[in-house]
Amino acid sequence: MTVSRRTLLGGSLAAAAVSLTGCSTVTRSDDIAALNKPVALPTYKRFDGPKPDLPRSHPLMPDCFYRFPAKPAKVTDGAPGDGSKITGTTLTSNPIPPTADRNPYWQELNRRLGTPLELNITAATDYPNKFATSVAGDTLGDLFNIDGGFAYLPQFLEARAQDLTEYLSGDAILEYPFLANAPQASWRGCVFSGGIRAVPIQRGVMSTNTLLVRQDLLDKLGVELGSPNVDELQKVAKAVTDGKKNRWGFAVPPTAAVSAMLGLPNGWEVRDGKLVHSRELPEHKEMLAITRQMVKDGVIHPDGVAKNNQKVWFTQGSAVMTQDTYSSIQSFYRRATDDSFSISIPVPRAADGKVGRVLLGSPNNSIAAIRPSSPERTKMLLRVLNWMAAPFGTEEYLFRKFGLPGRHYTLNGTDPVLTKDGGSEVCLGEFPIQYLADGPYPAYFPGHPEAVDTAYNHFKAVLPTAILPPTYGLYSPTQSTKGKILDTRMDAITKDIQLGRADVNSWDDAVADYRKSGADAIRNEYEQALAIQGRK
């Protein structure tokens, strides 16, 4: 931290600046260039591990596995830890696991790490509050998952997270082969103020929202969907809707599919040398008009705009189509009560017949950071994170997610199935270290190889034209303070329009207001950020 820094946020910040203990001051929030200063990203080196069952046809293609590889190989030797205690703050969406003293999985985890791991685990919905208080009380520990909504993230990371640039930039990362197994798109989200200050929890394309269809219901009703454009989609929705039978076309407005069909950008996008937001384009208004018409036609579940219960409606068949992530497919098969239950993922098509532009989700679930530490300790902590990122199909992965054979899981074929103890002690296969570091997210739906095929064919069709969020990894101070507020406001107006409470043309006023109250500033900051990164 020898770089001389400017002070924080506007003029009055000298006080804050000097007060930051230890190293130095942090970057002012109006210094867009400094906040977005690029750095040599870690080299991407795909780990030569278990071969996916289907060939990767595109760099973004997730690894597709029909089943868990038989005889998973051990890919590390020795324990990454040095015996000193490691503390951490992380979250879970599952019931909390028993503490280490009563949890054989955790004990084995500590043994394999070669170091006792003490975790502060919080329920996901409470995490922002927990994170903020832990920051204020300086009780985050050595490793911590970062709440992405935290205000002044770059400054926070400058002050409280280890700068990992010298350890990870360029080929330095090859020291940590499983971290090097993360693509640069993921690392982009870990760079703040010209330093690599976090490691990614990768999700790849699996967190992308897509249109999911109950193929079994379509077959039963004798309706063909194929690869629809807007008109065909609307036609099918009308054909399958029958209010008296409690059956509707969509669980929620299918905005992802319609956006892809209309060629809308993924948030901000450079068009004609200038950043524009999807909301500013005429196609967006068209999408609003289309979804509004769908509500009017009664093809969307009556509670679909207002209430989020689409998983239940889709599973029980009161909605034939829904919008959810690729990764959710697994949970639908799990919830299904009908043996014939089967999901298809239609490829959206533009009016001219070309494959629609699918808007991909964020490459990362979140990021995690390390407390500023000595070089030796930093390296040790990186080795631990590296260990936690061992990819799917390895012995390390099998233990990490499923625990010990016999006690925590049994094998169904080669697919591990958690036992009752496994469910509780390994936290349903998602022990919270998965929010400190994790390997690439595979397309693997155990017990449903046909669903893997469906997903694979879909990926093959849409990935060539799909777009990642173009501003991912750029930092706009206005976006970080006002972005969520603006989004909430625009979402509310969107709902008003869809429900027919507001006229489609009221969107224009809303957009004008949106630009005035922040979007223009955000655009400006993103443009500066793109310029400094040489991406424009």
Next chain:
Amino acid sequence: MSTIQKGIEDGPAMSSRVLKTVVLVVCCAVVVIPFLGVISTSIASQQHVTNSGGFVLWPDALHLDAYKAIFNGGVVQRALLVSVVIAVGGTLISLAGSTMLAYSLSRPGSFGQRPILMIVLFSILFSPGLIPNYLVVKQFGLLDSLFALILPTAISGFNVIVLRSFFMGIPDSVLDSARIDGAGDFRIFWSIVLPLSRAVLAVVGLFYAVGYWNAFFNAMLYISDTAKWPLQLVLRTYVINNTELSSGDLGGAAADQLPPQESIQMAILVVSLVPILIVYPFLQRHFAKGMLTGAVKG
């Protein structure tokens, strides 16, 4: 004298009796029917829950899977103990502090009464923020201590004011006769005021106990050691909204581990209600009428 036991009692007219019955039956039905749904959903099968859109009015069969899931793994049992300790210990501490404070504020003209009363009153109107609270608890070394779940919420200004107003209602003559007998302030408080105030003590005690029983937020902030988590916080982790990537999406095998989310949610509700329903009848005894009569007339 036995008629005194009833408040208003003059062989009520038939019509008013019918009216009362109807009103109460309707009130109860409005409450009971949704609760029936809560219990039914907690014991219904996955299929039934799914088919009825997440809320079952009458169960198809008795499935205790949701309850089994909650009580699986030993985490819940330990949390139950923690919760009981906090609720009992906390309520005792709260009642002790609040009744003494309220009593000292209920004696007219006592020294410093007005500023102290204002301190109590304003504590209801202003609430401190999340972070300052955390820093104070940390400063006092209470992180990861069960006292962090008791002391910060031990005194509720509202309850103090309610207690005080009841204490002020105790006739001076009662207290004065004790004073003449040479009893000091604390003696009077302990052996006269408290026994005369059983009804309000039961109410305020219940308020505090329910507060402690249902609290999870402070525990979430202050307790890192999950072995010290109270029941509500542990149960909360069972009902977190399933985001797209959670709950066995990957460890797909975990699939069959959890019964329907809705069932679990409702089972948790039932579980957390049971202790309150057990304790309540004991408290209710103290709502008997005419407490003051004997004491004063005697």
Next chain:
Amino acid sequence: MARTDALNSLQTDRTTPSDRAGATGSGPPGTATDRRFGRRSGSRSGSRSGSRSGGKPLSWWARARRDKVLLLMALPGLVLLLVFHYLPLLGNLIAFQEYLPFVPFGRSAWVGLDNFAVIFNGDQEFLNALKNTLLITLVQVIFVFPAPIALALLLNSLLSERIKRVVQSVLYLPHFLSWVIVIAIFQQILGGSGLINNFLRSHGMGTIDFLGNPDSFIALLTSQVIWKDTGWGTILFLAALTQIDPGLYEAARVDGASRWRQLWHVTVPGIRGLIILLLILRLGDSLTVGFEQIILQQNLVGRPASEVLDTYVYNNGVLAGQWGVSAAVGLVKGLVAVVLVLGANKIAHIFGEAGVYQK
């Protein structure tokens, strides 16, 4: 005499019209018993000058010494409040800061009144939120506040103690449901695909939009609150009713008062002090109306009808981790509450009631 004292229970100065001659103003009945404990002779609602038995005023120190036991008794509760409530309240100074949790406390930059802009910028959305808040408060004071009183009186008039207990226990239950579940239940019944609309649809009738209709939103909110909290709300009133001296009813009956007259002249005055106390405290809460309840349903009706102060602040400030803004709003709401409570208390005094505290 004793009977009237019992009636004094909720520090109301006026009780039954017939029975309380001379009990107004300066001294409650029972002062005659006062001897060396001058304290008792001071009026309930009267001065706290420290002059006890008409002698010369006691010194500051003498009064403190005299009341030392009382002060000691107040101490534990007071210390807890000061340490765990008032000490962190100092943290509200961040209302004037651009607060950053990772900067040591008190060292964040001072920004004057910037954080209050959300409240005082007078924009249309804010005024609308304020209007909705006050409207909802008004409706709830009119419809929600009396509900538990009426129910308590009804329960109190029941002849069978057993039935009364069962009914009470049943009616308490909804209080323990979280808003998420209450709203889920309402949606199961009233939603677009809920019980009622499904019934209508399957019988070929038009459906009714109960939950998404902005015009009936306040009615919806109010009915939810009534459903959830009326039973629980009776608990304090029932406790107060037990404090009423049964002898008063006896006396009223002897005087030939009808049951309605007994209710009006004995029961209601007996709990009036509590009603006023709770009303005053509710008034202090005027600007707070069910944040969680509303934010969960805001999607259904849209923001114009459902935006209240708390949701406005949440949507405009807190979402981005703006700690300073939420502290600023807390301060302003607290100040408004103080003004309202002190004002309401004053009005209570004018009408001869004791309110939360005496003059």
